[in-house]
Amino acid sequence: MPTMYLAQWAKAQNPPVATSTAYRWFREGKLPPGVNARKQQSGTIVVEPVDPLAEIDPEALVRRLAEAGYVVLTREQVRSIDESLCVDRNDAHQETPPS
Incomplete structure (x- = not known):
């Protein structure tokens, strides 16, 4: 997600957030967790991209899933399973010659 204006971020939410609500949240410091917004010298408020997977420990995730x-x-x-399935499919589709 590239850097975007706060109004663009608000419209991109599901459901969309009113622009005035997004600005109020910014002023009150109440933007949702993980939303990094800053005010530039020009007064424009931009939302910085956040990678939601950046802090996930893959090994911990695998343990939890297991x-x-x-x-x-x-x-x-x-890949190994996929290759073996392809070989099995090819074997099953080969026709035996009529006797």
């Missing part, structure tokens, strides 16, 4: 009963595969495991 504890919840999910099977977590590495990319290499997925």
Whole structure:
């Protein structure tokens, strides 16, 4: 997400936030968590992009998913499964010659 004006950010929310509400939240310091906005010297308020995944520990996420009963595969495991499925499909589609 590139840097955008506060009004653009407000319209991009789901559901959209009224521009006046977004400005009020900014003035009162009540923008939602993770929304970094700053006022430039010109008076324009810009919202800086935030990567919501930046602070996630991948190993902790895998542990939590495994504890919840999910099977977590590495990319290499997925490739291996995909390749074996392709081989199986090719074998199943080969016609045997009539006798």
